[in-house]
Every structure is written in structure tokens, then in C-alpha cells.
Amino acid sequence: MSTHHTDWNPDDGPAPTAEELREAARLADALDRPVAPAVMTPETAEILSVAGRVKAVARPDDTAARAAADRAVRHALKGSARPAAWWSPARLRFAAAAAAVLAAAGVGGREYVRSRPPAGPVQEAVFDAPVEPGAGSAPSSRLYDHGLRGYRDGLLGGTQ
Amino acid sequence: MALPSGPWWAFDALPEAGERAYGSRRPREMSATDDAAAEERGLVEAAQRGDRQALQRILDRVAKPLYAAVIMPRVGNAPDAEDILRDTLMRGMERIETFRWTGAGVFPWFRQIAINLVIDAARRRQRRGRMEERLERHIQDTEVVHHAGAEDSLIEAQERAAAAQTLQAAMATLNERYRLAITLRLVEERPREECAAAMNVTLGNFDVILHRSLAALRKAYGAR
Numbered sequence: 001m002s003t004h005h006t007d008w009n010p011d012d013g014p015a016p017t018a019e020e021l022r023e024a025a026r027l028a029d030a031l032d033r034p035v036a037p038a039v040m041t042p043e044t045a046e047i048l049s050v051a052g053r054v055k056a057v058a059r060p061d062d063t064a065a066r067a068a069a070d071r072a073v074r075h076a077l078k079g080s081a082r083p084a085a086w087w088s089p090a091r092l093r094f095a096a097a098a099a100a101v102l103a104a105a106g107v108g109g110r111e112y113v114r115s116r117p118p119a120g121p122v123q124e125a126v127f128d129a130p131v132e133p134g135a136g137s138a139p140s141s142r143l144y145d146h147g148l149r150g151y152r153d154g155l156l157g158g159t160q
Numbered sequence: 161m162a163l164p165s166g167p168w169w170a171f172d173a174l175p176e177a178g179e180r181a182y183g184s185r186r187p188r189e190m191s192a193t194d195d196a197a198a199e200e201r202g203l204v205e206a207a208q209r210g211d212r213q214a215l216q217r218i219l220d221r222v223a224k225p226l227y228a229a230v231i232m233p234r235v236g237n238a239p240d241a242e243d244i245l246r247d248t249l250m251r252g253m254e255r256i257e258t259f260r261w262t263g264a265g266v267f268p269w270f271r272q273i274a275i276n277l278v279i280d281a282a283r284r285r286q287r288r289g290r291m292e293e294r295l296e297r298h299i300q301d302t303e304v305v306h307h308a309g310a311e312d313s314l315i316e317a318q319e320r321a322a323a324a325q326t327l328q329a330a331m332a333t334l335n336e337r338y339r340l341a342i343t344l345r346l347v348e349e350r351p352r353e354e355c356a357a358a359m360n361v362t363l364g365n366f367d368v369i370l371h372r373s374l375a376a377l378r379k380a381y382g383a384r
Binding site: 007008009011012013016020021023024025027028031032046047048049050051052053054055056057058059060062064065066068069070071072073075076077079 | 212215216219220223224226227228229232233234235236237238241242245246249250253320323324327337342345346347349352360361362364365367368369370371372374375377378381
């Protein structure tokens with residue numbers, strides 16, 4: 001919707017809408033600032049970047065460019081040196097993540113073991129049960145399994 | 161106010177639009193000496209063997225031309241341009257072993273990395289249309305002649321000339337008032353009030369004209 005612009009020259013195209021006036025004012029404001037404002041429509045941001053491209057070609061700022069280049073070189077060299085150190089941020093992050101996973105696994109494992117019913121005492125039936133064919137069915141194997149389970153529960157915090 | 165005649169801004173040795181930036185008009189001093197080329201090759205080979213000092217000298221040499229003449233004219237935003245430069249240098253360092261020496265030296269190799277990252281960044285933002293991607297491809301395809309061992313200031317001048325040529329050609333497609341608005345405000349960096357007075361419009365109307373001019377330039381950039 002067009003607004004009234006008695007001072008608008010028709011040779012400059014159709015009279016601007018209220019929205020266009022607002023966008024134009026935002027752009028003018030952004031061009032006056034050394035740092036682009038954080039809140040901007042994508043369209044205005046894109047037009048602002050076109051203005052930046054014009055300035056970069058027509059009015060290059062050598063001092064700012066030199067400073068940016070030096071920072072980038074320092075950053076790049078520092079970034080490549082760090083991985084050699086055992087305390088590099090990337091390695092520390094990995095170590096922290098690994099420790100968190102191990103801790104979670106430990107807690108989870110304990111909870112899992114706790115949730116299981118405790119192993120009961122050795123029953124006479126173990127000795128009296130008839131021998132069945134197949135590996136592990138011998139009374140000695142069944143006694144071994146019972147002992148192993150008790151040991152495991154004790155070691156992992158079972159209720160035995 | 162009439163448009164300034166000739167080039168819209170002072171730019172030494174700016175090639176005329178339509179002419180190759182690095183053709184026969186290239187000044188003789190742009191060519192590097194054999195000694196300088198040999199020195200650059202030595203630096204590259206040392207860097208490939210893991211010599212960090214050599215690597216640093218290469219980065220020091222290419223960083224500013226990359227930022228000022230390759231990345232900024234395509235990005236137009238200093239923080240984004242610096243991020244892309246950092247990524248370019250990091251990627252170049254990681255892959256320096258894969259670089260194969262040609263007579264053009266190491267700068268075109270870094271330049272290609274930078275342009276690829278500029279295009280990647282534009283795609284990520286999804287702000288640019290297909291026309292602008294076409295522009296980037298056009299710039300990427302632009303034949304540039306670099307010489308191993310050339311001074312970084314000369315490399316930068318070559319790159320800036322190419323960027324200026326593209327901008328000038330895009331500006332030539334705009335109508336006169338739009339071109340004047342951009343020239344006054346961005347090229348000559350005059351205050352808004354002065355620009356508005358020079359164009360015989362109110363301040364608010366000048367803002368609108370500039371906004372429309374830059375929107376038109378954005379399209380013109382893409383169409384080239």
C-alpha cells in the first residue's frame with residue numbers, strides 16, 4: 001500500500017510503501033554503524049552485504065584487512081599446534097565425554113544388577129538333581145555358576 | 161548533480177570493463193622474478209615437510225590478499241569474511257601436502273579454497289538465489305594469471321581489479337539515479353544529508369532510493 005509522498009519524484013519509480021520506508025530507514029541506520037545490528041530482516045541483511053561488497057572494492061580498509069589477516073593466521077597456526085598436546089581442548093572434551101559415558105554405564109550396570117533377584121543359597125537339590133545330558137548340567141558346573149553369580153553381585157554392589 | 165564521468169571511483173590501473181584483468185595490459189612489474197618463484201617453491205616444499213615457519217610465511221603472504229580482495233568483495237561482511245579466511249587457512253594447512261606445484265604459485269590454490277568456502281557459506285545461509293550462485297561460478301571461472309613469488313600487494317591488486325571489473329559492469333546496468341546514489345553514499349562515503357541534497361530529494365526518499373539501488377545491484381551482480 002502506497003503512502004502519500006508529495007515530495008516523491010515519480011521518475012524514481014512508484015512511491016514507497018510504509019514498509020519500504022521502514023526497511024530503507026533500517027538500512028540507512030545499519031550503514032551508519034561500524035557493526036551490523038543483530039536484528040535485521042534477511043532481505044535487509046542481504047542488501048547490507050551488497051553495500052559491504054561495494055565498499056570492499058571501492059574503499060578497501062587496509063588496516064582492518066591487515067588486522068583480520070593477522071588474527072586469522074594466528075588462529076590457524078594455534079589451531080594446528082594444539083592437537084599435539086595431550087591437554088588440547090578437543091582431547092579434553094573427548095576425555096570428558098568418555099568419562100561421562102563410563103560413569104553412566106557404571107551407574108546403569110549397578111542399577112541393573114540391583115534390580116535382579118538375589119541369588120539364593122545353595123540348595124540340596126543341586127546335588128540331588130538327576131544328571132541331565134549336555135554341557136553345564138553337571139552338579140559341579142551348577143555350583144560354579146552359583147558361586148560366580150554371588151561373586152559378581154558382591155563385586156558390583158549386589159544385595160548378597 | 162551529474163554523474164562523474166569515467167570510472168566511478170579512483171582506482172589505479174583499473175582495467176576497462178570487458179577487458180581481461182590480467183591480459184596484455186598487465187604491468188611488467190606484476191611478473192615475479194625467477195628467484196622469488198624459487199623462494200616460494202622452497203617455502204611450499206618446506207611446509208609440506210612440516211616446517212611450521214615456512215608455513216607461517218606462506219600464510220602471512222596469502223592471508224591479506226585473500227581477505228581484502230577475494231573474500232570481502234564477495235561476502236561484504238567483515239565478521240563472516242574473517243571466519244571464511246580462518247577456515248581457508250586451516251583447510252590449506254591441513255591439505256598442504258596435496259598441493260602440487262605449478263608456475264602460478266600457491267596463491268591460486270588458496271584462492272580456490274576461499275571461493276569454495278564463500279559458496280558453501282552462501283548455500284548454508286540460503287539467502288542467495290541461483291543467479292548469485294551463477295555469479296560466484298563466473299568469478300570462479302574467471303581466468304586469473306598469478307605468478308609464483310609475486311608480492312602479496314601485487315596479487316591483491318590483481319584480485320581487486322577483477323572484483324572492481326565485476327562491480328563496474330554490474331553498476332553499468334543500473335539507471336543513472338541508482339548509480340549516483342550508490343556512488344555518493346558508498347563509493348565517495350558522503351553523509352546521507354549531503355547525498356540527499358545532491359540528488360534533490362528528502363533524506364527519507366534518499367534512503368528509499370539507496371535501498372532500491374542496492375536491491376537492483378544485487379540482481380545485476382547475479383545476472384553477470
